[in-house]
Amino acid sequence: MPKSEPLKIDAVLDLPEGSATQAPTTAVNRGWGGTLEAWLPKLVVAPSFIASLVFVYGFILWTAWLSFTKSKMLPRYEWAGFIQYQKLWANERWWIACKNLLTFGSLFILICLVLGVLIAILLDQRIRIEGALRTIYLYPMALSFIVTGTAWRWMLTPGLGLEKLMHSWGWTSFEFAWLVDPKMAIYTIVIAGAWQSTGFVMALFLAGLRGIDDAIIKAARVDGAGTWRIYTRIIIPSLRPVFFSAFMILGHIAVKSFDLVMALTGGGPGISTDLPATYMYTYAFARSQIGLGSASAVVMLGGVLGIVLPYLYSELRSKNHG
Amino acid sequence: MAETTLDGKRSPLARALVYGPLILFAAYFLLPLVVMLLTSIKSMAEINSGNLLSLPTAPTLEPWRKAWSEMSGYFLNSFIIVVPAVAISTAIGAFNGFVLTKWRFRGSELLFGMLLVGCFIPFQVILLPMARLLGQLGLAGTSGGLIFVHVVYGLAFTTLFFRNFYVALPDELVKAARIDGAGFFTIFWRIILPLSGPIIVVCVIWQFTQIWNDFLFGVVYSSSESRPITVALNNVVNTTTTAKEYNVNMAAALLAAAPTLVVYVLAGKHFVAGLTAGAVKG
Structure with missing residues (x-):
């Protein structure tokens, strides 16, 4: 399989035939081939560079431009100032979406981190069936949020799902109708989201735990530190970078959450579980409010960059130093 | 605190404290998959009469056939x-x-x-x-x-x-x-x-x-x-x-x-x- 892939890239890059095997071995080739060789690496990355420039940066600017126009069903390009942003922040539905994101995001991150760390620490105790357990904890990451949403939606269906299960197990007063309760529905998204992502956080922390130098722990033990002290004073503080990464990634998942809401609640009941991502989709595509949808997308981008840029910066910096 | 991580034998209590939660978490993560599988081989009548985890009395592949089509x-x-x-x-x-x-x-x-x-x-x-x-x-x-x-x-x-x-x-x-x-x-x-x-x-x-x-x-x-x-x-x-x-x-x-x-x-x-x-x- 790997053998056939570079052929495809030749087609993509539109390189002259045979260039893949042509090594500049002769003297003649060195002159011409030399310049070609010098340019080849740049030519190879050029399509990605252009794609990034146009489809990422260019499109972001395009969307930003649209957000400053009165575009509705069709894009218009006359400058209209901040009118869409005014509309956006005056729109109650947008506020609901933002508040929901705050509720969902903070709980989702908190639960994933707490459970992830806990499970990682437990798994790190020389467990005999570690492999099997890890497989079980991580499989949700292989699923689509649509599948996760579908499964949890069924389980949380009032009257038929967990409610009925508890009733038939003897807990007849058990009530669980969050899915259809506008006040509580957002928490069902937390439940399903945390179910899907906890294993991933666990894997991150497990890798972090395995990376800790045993010598430090042994030394602490020799000094008479107990297990609890070793965890709270040495191990967990030394996992700070992992907390940082996990926080970034989870925050990023939260802001982009779209599929899970669509499958689990569809944004409902009513608009009670709208998130910025579903808001943008609704206004830009279902309601043909391109300007307003663009403005919400730009605000989302701002939010993500606010979380991610410090992370990227620190990552790139540490890379240059290491 | 029991000596758990690094050196050797563990007390039964410490073992239970480690394995108990791990198994519970495993059950929690597996639950939706088990429910999906069980539900997918029941008839609607059985879904309405049983519960999420009740085993099907008359397993059927009809839902799968319909889903596939x-x-x-x-x-x-x-x-x-x-x-x-x-x-x-x-x-x-x-x-x-x-x-x-x-x-x-x-x-x-x-x-x-x-x-x-x-x-x-x-x-x-x-x-x-x-x-x-x-x-x-x-x-x-x-x-x-x-x-x-x-x-x-x-x-x-x-x-x-x-x-x-x-x-x-x-x-x-x-x-x-x-x-x-x-x-x-x-x-x-x-x-x-x-x-x-x-x-x-x-x-x-x-x-x-x-x-x-x-x-x-x-x-x-x-x-x-x-x-x-x-x-x-x-x-x-x-x-x-x-x-x-x-x-x-x-x-x-x-x-x-x-x-x-x-x-x-x-x-x-x-x-x-x-x-x-x-x-x-x-």
């Missing part, structure tokens, strides 16, 4: 999109990673940083212009359009994977070959590619999972002929016109989950490697 076309659509998108984005990522580590030039780090931003943007911010572009290229609603979109926005990740892998390969490999007169593609073919097995596996698995599970691009850019399975599943489940058939829904959900689950079970180690490589080493 509804979903098989979309299942195929997903493959039509995923296979080329994974192959192309992986190949481009390999070349990019090769250049960004072994053929650095002025500005190549900047270029990498620039590409990396593509891993993080919320795609909402490019949805509208891309819809317009696909429309103008005549690719709106086609599998080709979706392949294009997935390649373009998968590039950042695939480049990141290969770049982080190749950066650990010794530069001397390439330098020695260059002194011997080997060119760019010869070095890639003969030296780098044979060493790339592990990262190709990781990258292919990652891309496969991402693209198979995609919903946002699917729902925005597909038409009824090119609709991927995630979008079709969501439509089936959220249909309000007919009575809910939970058993068929669950069978359909399992069908949509099957390919990525199979990959995960067969190559779990590489799957995790991809997750953590993409995440931690950022």
